Amino acid sequence: MSECILCSSPLADSPYQTQEGIRVFSPEELSFYLATHIQTLDETFMSLELCQWIDTQAGMHELAQRLRRLIRDKAALHIFVGTLLLDIGYLSRQEVQEISGTIAALSGKGMGERRKMACDRMAALGRYQEAILMYRSLLSEISEATTNPRIIGDLYHNMGTAYSRLFFYKEAGECFEKAFQRNARQASLRAMFSSYYLRGDLAMVEIQSQRYHVAEETLESIASGIRDLAKSTDLISYGVELNRMKEAGQVEVSRELYRLEDKYAKGAI
The missing domain is CATH 1.25.40.10 (Tetratricopeptide repeat domain)
Structure with a gap:
């Protein structure tokens, strides 16, 4: 994973491996993976292997049972993913709805x-x-x-x-x-x-x-x-000046970006 993710649950002893070969060690990482790999998801994601990992490695036994029932009932992929994400609770309800809606919209498309x-x-x-x-x-x-x-x-x-x-x-x-x-x-x-x-x-x-x-x-x-x-807005003039410095190759651009990052970290923006 390329970003730092705050996990509230223990890390799994054995990771779940996605079809891209990404190793997932927690439900939170699984949520992040789903949010950033929507375009590659298909029905093969709804696997008993995943349910087993959620059951034995993530310790979410009730969720695993619900997901197994969805597989048995041949539920749509967006329902399966939405159920999974809501129960994990890493993403907000609105984010889960957006992801589920996107998956539903992608259904049947090339x-x-x-x-x-x-x-x-x-x-x-x-x-x-x-x-x-x-x-x-x-x-x-x-x-x-x-x-x-x-x-x-x-x-x-x-x-x-x-x-x-x-x-x-x-x-x-x-x-x-x-x-x-x-x-x-x-x-x-x-x-x-x-x-x-x-x-x-x-x-x-x-x-x-x-x-x-x-x-x-x-x-x-x-x-x-x-x-x-x-x-x-001052954003237009600011953007023009920042672009001018960038094209001129001036080191002030890097300094300005560092300044913005520092202000953001301190909550000044």
């Missing part, structure tokens, strides 16, 4: 669509770095010759959104351009120019507006929206 939904979920949870890595991995495995260009474009758009949330406006703009080239959506085009304005790269605005034949009134509408947003 692996590509399952993985896209998992990427989008990571981004929705604010885990942008993980989402970007997942989008990259998925895009590297997709064949543009056999996949609907709009689907690929939407993946690039969502990855661009994740980059922009991290103030990586250059990378975001590149993603939005690739998105527009494939999905032809005005949302991707406007997001691309928004990234240029946020970087303060007016030269790129001029170049790309001519390349994509964008009207002057459209550009003014985008710029006006950003100016209005900047008036209502």
Whole structure:
């Protein structure tokens, strides 16, 4: 496991091993695994082997019995997982409902669509770095010759959104351009120019507006929206400055990030 997880139950003498080869030593780790591997789950997860581990290693005898009954009654995967997560109690009821709902929505869908939904979920949870890595991995495995260009474009758009949330406006703009080239959506085009304005790269605005034949009134509408947003929050100007330092390779970026981490740890943010 890549994150520190607070466990209230004793660690198992023998770990449960997932289909990816991940060793799980506690119910809390099992909950974390399920929350982060939704896209790979299928009915094979509902196994008597898992029930046995929960019974003998986790010491949750009543839960193990309920899960065995669900397997016997051929219950849906999302019901099985929801029952398991609620009884463990590591995640909130709302989180469990979201996970169960996502699993239900993934039912019957192909692996590509399952993985896209998992990427989008990571981004929705604010885990942008993980989402970007997942989008990259998925895009590297997709064949543009056999996949609907709009689907690929939407993946690039969502990855661009994740980059922009991290103030990586250059990378975001590149993603939005690739998105527009494939999905032809005005949302991707406007997001691309928004990234240029946020970087303060007016030269790129001029170049790309001519390349994509964008009207002057459209550009003014985008710029006006950003100016209005900047008036209502300091986050825009802060993000622009942080992005400027990053692109210049200044060490102040690392210092600023450390400062933010320190303030967060002390509860100042």
